[in-house]
Amino acid sequence: MLAAYVAKTSATDPFAGLVIGERPAPESREHWTTVDVAAASLNHHDLWSLRGVGLPDALLPMILGTDAAGTTADGRRVLVHGVIGADGHGVGPTERRSLLSERYPGTLAQQVSVPTANLLDVPDGLDLTVAACLPTAWLTAYSLLFRACDLRPGDSVLVQGAGGGVASAAIVLGVAAGLEVFATSRSAAKRERATALGAAALEPGARLPRRVDGVVETVGRATWRHSVSSVRPGGTVAVAGATTGDPDAAELTRIFFQEIRVQGVTMGTRDDLAALAAFVARTGIEPPIAEVLPLADAERGLRALDAGDHFGKIVLQP
Structure with missing residues (x-):
């Protein structure tokens, strides 16, 4: 599958180790679900990962991304909560907290696998591109x-x-x-x-x-x-x-x-995310989106994020 991933990290030249290429699709795993990614938004966490902050060489290559919305194999429209191990669902009770793309492959790919308990239903009427900006x-x-x-x-x-x-x-x-x-x-x-x-x-x-x-x-x-x-x-x-x-x-x-x-503050709980998604759907507000790009143009999006000249979210669509 196509993915944007870190092959090597560099504090001085973060894009030197960015690769847009093929990675293995997620394997089936008990209590985890594979999501076909419809949209994934970029965050500064992706830039920190490219610089090696919180991402040791031993875990490379690592697919970037913490945010996504998409569909499961049975057609369920889902929002991904990217905090893994906060309360043990799908990873065991002693799992320390991390975000997707720190210990487990992230969302800048055609598919992502997450603990099933980390999936929330996208409210009716909420576009998946909008939903992908929320987590x-x-x-x-x-x-x-x-x-x-x-x-x-x-x-x-x-x-x-x-x-x-x-x-x-x-x-x-x-x-x-x-x-x-x-x-x-x-x-x-x-x-x-x-x-x-x-x-x-x-x-x-x-x-x-x-x-x-x-x-x-x-x-x-x-x-x-x-x-x-x-x-x-x-x-x-x-x-x-x-x-x-x-x-x-x-x-x-x-x-x-x-x-x-x-x-x-570091992000929020799944209950917070559910409340946020419901609030966005009921009020009709939408995240300001600076740009929507294909996944193949991930480097362009990440460089725009790094430059800081945009206003709002940058979204990738596999």
Whole structure:
């Protein structure tokens, strides 16, 4: 089967080890199901894997990808939850948690095999290309807003770094849920897109009209001080990444004096994913999709993701 996989990793030239070529189809395995992939979306996790972060040479070659939607042999339309081993289904009770493409082959292929318990039915009316955008970035955004920050309609949130998958998802979900959403970006074009999605868009570091109830933080060093200074006393800064690295200063004095809560997030549970898919289907909202490409053009999509000039998700279709 055709797949996009890592043959070797490189911290300095991540695309040197990327191969688009044939890999063995998944073998039948008890308590696992093979899915014919209809669509798979890209995430920064794929770029980290190419650089060798969390992917040792002993596990190479490894098919990339954590997100997918497709069909099973009996025609069931399914959404893949990419967290493996969180509660033992299909892999044994002592299995440590991992994501697809870390210990088991990922979704950037014509087929992927996952524990059967990791499959969710795609709600009626939800397109598989849209569904494929949900399991990593959108699930993370959902967890940041509604689990970590515990936001409710009428609350306010600051989303740092508008344009990336998690940030754009947080904007769309927040607006649909009745939140007042502020968003920052260095790019005027991305600020315009954020405004079109219903956010009040600002330049990085700009003073907000008032402090917010929560902050969605995926940028790190470049925005951390602004995040901590923009949240109200007792509010939450929810963190799911640090694309610019760790902050030079943790701002601990402000954090303890203002009683600010800092909460880390890594994706979410299958129940969270089911709730997210139902929310998307019922409200009719759709993930901003920057580009849909054939699987054979995976390198083009990954390079676009690495450049960071896009707004929304990049999707591959086998």
